[in-house]
Amino acid sequence: MSDPDPWDNVTSVEARRAAEALIVDVDGFEGPLDLLLTLSRTQKVDLRRISILQLAEQYLVFVEQARKLRIELAADYLVMAAWLAFLKSRLLLPPDPTEEGPSGEDMAAHLAFQLERLQAMREAAARLMARDHLGRDFFARGIPEDVTRVKRITYTASLLDLMQAYARIRTRDDFRPYVMDREAILTMEQALDTLRPLIGFAGDWTSLETYLPQGWTHDPARRRSATAATFAAALELAKEGRIELRQPGTFDPIEIRRKDRRDG
Amino acid sequence: MAEHDQDPSLFAAPPMAEQERMVEAVLFASAEPVTVAELNARLPHGADAAEALQHLRRRYEGRGVQLTRIGDGWAFRTATDLGFLMHKETVETRKLSRAAIETLAIVAYHQPVTRAEIEEIRGVSVSRGTVDQLIELDWIRFGRRRMTPGRPVTFVVTQQFLDHFGLESARDLPGLKELRAAGLLDSRPLPGAEDKTEDDEDALPPGDQGDMFEDDEGATR
Amino acid sequence: MAEHDQDPSLFAAPPMAEQERMVEAVLFASAEPVTVAELNARLPHGADAAEALQHLRRRYEGRGVQLTRIGDGWAFRTATDLGFLMHKETVETRKLSRAAIETLAIVAYHQPVTRAEIEEIRGVSVSRGTVDQLIELDWIRFGRRRMTPGRPVTFVVTQQFLDHFGLESARDLPGLKELRAAGLLDSRPLPGAEDKTEDDEDALPPGDQGDMFEDDEGATR
Numbered sequence: 001m002s003d004p005d006p007w008d009n010v011t012s013v014e015a016r017r018a019a020e021a022l023i024v025d026v027d028g029f030e031g032p033l034d035l036l037l038t039l040s041r042t043q044k045v046d047l048r049r050i051s052i053l054q055l056a057e058q059y060l061v062f063v064e065q066a067r068k069l070r071i072e073l074a075a076d077y078l079v080m081a082a083w084l085a086f087l088k089s090r091l092l093l094p095p096d097p098t099e100e101g102p103s104g105e106d107m108a109a110h111l112a113f114q115l116e117r118l119q120a121m122r123e124a125a126a127r128l129m130a131r132d133h134l135g136r137d138f139f140a141r142g143i144p145e146d147v148t149r150v151k152r153i154t155y156t157a158s159l160l161d162l163m164q165a166y167a168r169i170r171t172r173d174d175f176r177p178y179v180m181d182r183e184a185i186l187t188m189e190q191a192l193d194t195l196r197p198l199i200g201f202a203g204d205w206t207s208l209e210t211y212l213p214q215g216w217t218h219d220p221a222r223r224r225s226a227t228a229a230t231f232a233a234a235l236e237l238a239k240e241g242r243i244e245l246r247q248p249g250t251f252d253p254i255e256i257r258r259k260d261r262r263d264g
Numbered sequence: 265m266a267e268h269d270q271d272p273s274l275f276a277a278p279p280m281a282e283q284e285r286m287v288e289a290v291l292f293a294s295a296e297p298v299t300v301a302e303l304n305a306r307l308p309h310g311a312d313a314a315e316a317l318q319h320l321r322r323r324y325e326g327r328g329v330q331l332t333r334i335g336d337g338w339a340f341r342t343a344t345d346l347g348f349l350m351h352k353e354t355v356e357t358r359k360l361s362r363a364a365i366e367t368l369a370i371v372a373y374h375q376p377v378t379r380a381e382i383e384e385i386r387g388v389s390v391s392r393g394t395v396d397q398l399i400e401l402d403w404i405r406f407g408r409r410r411m412t413p414g415r416p417v418t419f420v421v422t423q424q425f426l427d428h429f430g431l432e433s434a435r436d437l438p439g440l441k442e443l444r445a446a447g448l449l450d451s452r453p454l455p456g457a458e459d460k461t462e463d464d465e466d467a468l469p470p471g472d473q474g475d476m477f478e479d480d481e482g483a484t485r
Numbered sequence: 486m487a488e489h490d491q492d493p494s495l496f497a498a499p500p501m502a503e504q505e506r507m508v509e510a511v512l513f514a515s516a517e518p519v520t521v522a523e524l525n526a527r528l529p530h531g532a533d534a535a536e537a538l539q540h541l542r543r544r545y546e547g548r549g550v551q552l553t554r555i556g557d558g559w560a561f562r563t564a565t566d567l568g569f570l571m572h573k574e575t576v577e578t579r580k581l582s583r584a585a586i587e588t589l590a591i592v593a594y595h596q597p598v599t600r601a602e603i604e605e606i607r608g609v610s611v612s613r614g615t616v617d618q619l620i621e622l623d624w625i626r627f628g629r630r631r632m633t634p635g636r637p638v639t640f641v642v643t644q645q646f647l648d649h650f651g652l653e654s655a656r657d658l659p660g661l662k663e664l665r666a667a668g669l670l671d672s673r674p675l676p677g678a679e680d681k682t683e684d685d686e687d688a689l690p691p692g693d694q695g696d697m698f699e700d701d702e703g704a705t706r
Contacts, residue, residue, distance in 0.1 A: 030584065033608025076609075102676030110675055113668075117606055120669040125590035127659040129581075134649045137568035139293035141561060145342055145350055145514035155401055157360040157368070159429045163438060165362070166369035169385060288549030289563040290570050292513075306570050328509030346510040349527055 032080035035059070037115050047116045052108035053091050056084040087111070184221040186213065191229035192236060199243055205255040208234055208245075277310030280319065287316040297337025363394050368403060372425070372434055376407035376418030395419070403428065498531030501540065508537040518558025518648060554653045556644040565651065585615045589624060593646070593658055594670055597628035597639035602672060616640070624649065 029035045039058045040050050063081045066073055090104030132138055194213045208230055209217075216226035234256050237243045247254045277283070286307050291298055303313035317338055321331040324340075332341040342350060360368070367390055370382050382390050398404045407420035421434055431437065498504065507528050512519055524534035538559055542552040550561045563571065581589075588611060591603050603611050619625040628641035642655060652658065664670050 030607065031609035106676040110673065113673055114606075114608070116667075117669045118608065120664055120667070121587060121590050121594065121606060124594055124658070124660055124664065125586045128590055128593065128650060129586060131650045131652075131659070132565045132568065134562070134651065138565045138651060139289070139563040139568070139571055140516040141513060142293045142295040143339060144516035155360045155364070155397070156357050157365050157429075159431075161360070161365050162369050162372065162429060165365040166373055169366055169370065169387075285547075285549035285564065286567055286570055289567040290549075292550045292561065293563050293571055326506075328506035328511075329513045340513060342510045342514055343506065346507055349507055349511055350514055352527065 032059075032077050033114060033118055035062070035077070036080075036111075037118055040115060047112065047119055050112055050115070052111055053088060055111075056088045056091075059084050060088070184219065184225055186216060186222070186226040186229040188229045188232045188236070191226070191233035195230065195233045195237065199237065199256070199258050203258055205246065205257045207253040207255050209253060211256075277312070278308055280312075280316060283307060283311045283313070283316040284319045284323070286311070287313055287320055291320075291331070291338055291340055294339070297334040297339040299337045303338075361394070363388075363391065364397055367394050368398055368421075368425075371398070371404050371419045372421050372437055375420040375434060376410070377420075378410055378416040378418050380416060382419070498533070499529055501533075501537060504528060504532045504534070504537040505540045505544070507532070508534055508541055512541075512552070512559060512561050515560065518555040518560040518644060520558045524559075553651070555648045556654060558644060560648070562651070581618070582615065584609075584612065585618055588615050589619055589642075589646075592619070592625050592640045593642045593655060594661065594664060595672075596641040596655065597631075598641075599631055599637040599639050601637065603640075605672075 029038070036055060036059060039062065040047060040055055042058070043050055043054060045051075060081055063073060063077060066077075087104060087107050091108060093104075095103055134140065190213070195211055198211060209227070211230055211234075212223065212226045216222045231254065234243065234245055234254070238245050238256075242259055243256045244259050245254060245256050278286070287303055290303060290306055300314050300317065303317070304311065307313055307316075317331070324331045328343055328346055329340045330343050332339055334341075366386055367382055370385050371377055374381065374385070379390055379395070395404070401424075402422055403425040404419045405422050407418040409415040409417055425431075426433065499507070508524055511524060511527055521534050521538070524538075525532060528534055528537075538552070545552045545561070549564055549567055551564050553560060553562050584607075587607060588603055591606050592598055595602065595606070600611055600616070616625070622645075623643055624646040625640050626643050628639040630636040630638055646652075647654065655661075
């Protein structure tokens with residue numbers, strides 16, 4: 001490596017011009033790796049077979065030339081130069097078994113990998129951009145009919161709400177919300193108590209209504225509850241086999257009578 | 265794409281099937297309906313857009329989109345029977361506010377009723393929003409103007425209201441007596457409550473609703 | 486509409502021909518890709534959008550518009566050979582810088598990828614503007630954070646990216662297989678600099694690329 005001619009590898013005039021242009025254009029490079037990739041092209045070989053040693057020299061020459069031309073190089077170019085100088089020495093000297101760290105070959109292989117990968121990504125980018133583009137080569141629907149997202153709020157109110165509201169107004173403070181009013185509830189047990197002693201007399205069909213307890217026939221709420229409870233009680237007694245029920249027709253009065261024990 | 269700029273157009277019009285594809289693509293991508301003249305201008309020389317349109321129209325017959333004439337242009341449009349797919353409706357059900365339901369109840373029971381009357385019955389002023397909401401729900405509407413000074417508008421309930429609440433007519437609304445019987449009202453009228461209701465009655469025109477409530481009041485005594 | 490909510494859905498899905506029409510209408514109406522899930526949500530209950538799509542795709546084979554798959558969505562797009570007919574009204578997108586194009590390619594081929602990894606591949610730092618521009622174009626977005634110290638964010642490409650470049654999935658990126666076979670999508674640490682790159686290495690679980698494609702698999706369902 002005695003005084004390597006910087007343009008040793010540059011054979012053709014065009015290549016020489018290109019190499020000179022490299023220096024003038026130093027700002028145009030996207031960092032040392034980009035520069036290395038460009039320099040590697042002068043080797044005119046597959047990146048996988050590139051001589052990293054040669055590339056390192058090319059780079060160092062480049063940096064030297066730039067210095068001579070008083071081009072200010074960014075720090076990372078100089079860091080790369082130092083690293084490549086180190087790599088160069090590793091590659092040239094026989095491996096020292098006592099030395100720690102990766103071998104020169106490993107480092108060179110990694111640099112080659114990095115270059116190849118960057119090159120591959122550039123080619124991939126170019127292929128990507130060469131694809132058909134939406135809005136240039138193929139097109140989406142020109143008049144999309146957008147889905148109208150209607151958020152419909154429906155207000156609901158039941159008749160009960162309405163009536164309660166009205167009742168609330170009409171009675172003002174007087175109004176209290178509906179609660180189960182125990183006063184107006186007749187339980188089935190109570191109805192059974194009323195009914196049991198009476199059925200002994202029910203030899204003939206008698207309307208169930210007549211069995212409603214005293215005081216439960218007038219007020220509609222009480223009457224309704226009493227009717228239901230008495231009916232339930234009558235079903236209970238029918239189950240026990242003590243009475244029979246009948247209803248001549250829909251909505252007709254329900255009638256009961258004592259069931260004769262003779263057939264039971 | 266450059267190849268296409270000069271290709272067979274210079275020589276002969278492409279086959280009709282190809283013209284149809286072209287018209288299809290142009291109409292699909294265009295932001296506006298495209299006229300036959302515009303189509304002919306865009307298609308290769310010698311193409312017959314009008315004929316291609318007829319083929320294309322037939323091809324889309326019965327499909328989910330239709331080739332439709334709009335003004336003097338042509339465009340694809342969703343088949344009318346599938347318009348419902350273009351709406352994504354989210355229905356949110358909310359309870360009507362207390363103010364709204366009370367106002368609605370008053371209109372229902374006292375119609376036709378003026379805003380002043382509603383306020384008198386409720387004892388609080390009725391916000392514009394409440395009335396608007398009920399009108400928007402199509403549950404109340406404006407009735408005739410009252411033939412009194414100021415000729416105030418009145419409100420009445422609508423057919424939609426009756427439909428919603430399952431009523432044949434507003435007359436079918438249960439009266440106070442029935443409300444009471446149904447346990448919705450406490451049976452004890454508050455002292456002084458009668459005075460109040462009498463006032464209300466004064467405000468009421470001698471309509472059916474008023475009658476109904478006279479009956480009710482009578483029944484409680 | 487309430488009628489639609491309950492009507493035929495309660496009984497049976499419409500016939501496949503009808504479902505096909507519906508999918509056709511919905512896709513025609515949308516400029517953006519629509520996923521199978523979205524289609525199923527819009528179609529009447531019990532419809533099978535995936536099957537309808539297959540029928541529809543066949544129906545449009547060779548037509549001026551094509552049914553294309555984009556990621557997990559579907560859309561109609563004009564046939565690429567007819568691009569020359571279209572008005573290029575497209576606002577000429579700001580010419581992307583070389584840095585932006587390369588960064589985009591690296592994200593696409595290496596996703597999910599951290600900023601540090603992009604910088605390692607390009608050998609220069611990635612300017613904020615480059616990433617911003619790609620995000621603004623809706624071509625890349627943030628992916629999951631890498632589960633390594635510092636939990637760096639990763640970048641992945643978007644459905645719009647696939648749509649723009651007419652790719653069904655990231656798997657269809659040109660030359661992807663070859664690049665992977667050549668080991669050029671690996672993240673290899675710099676020898677002797679393990680300390681620095683170790684994190685990144687760990688970060689890239691062996692199947693990172695695999696993950697990406699597994700995701701795609703999921704999307705096809």
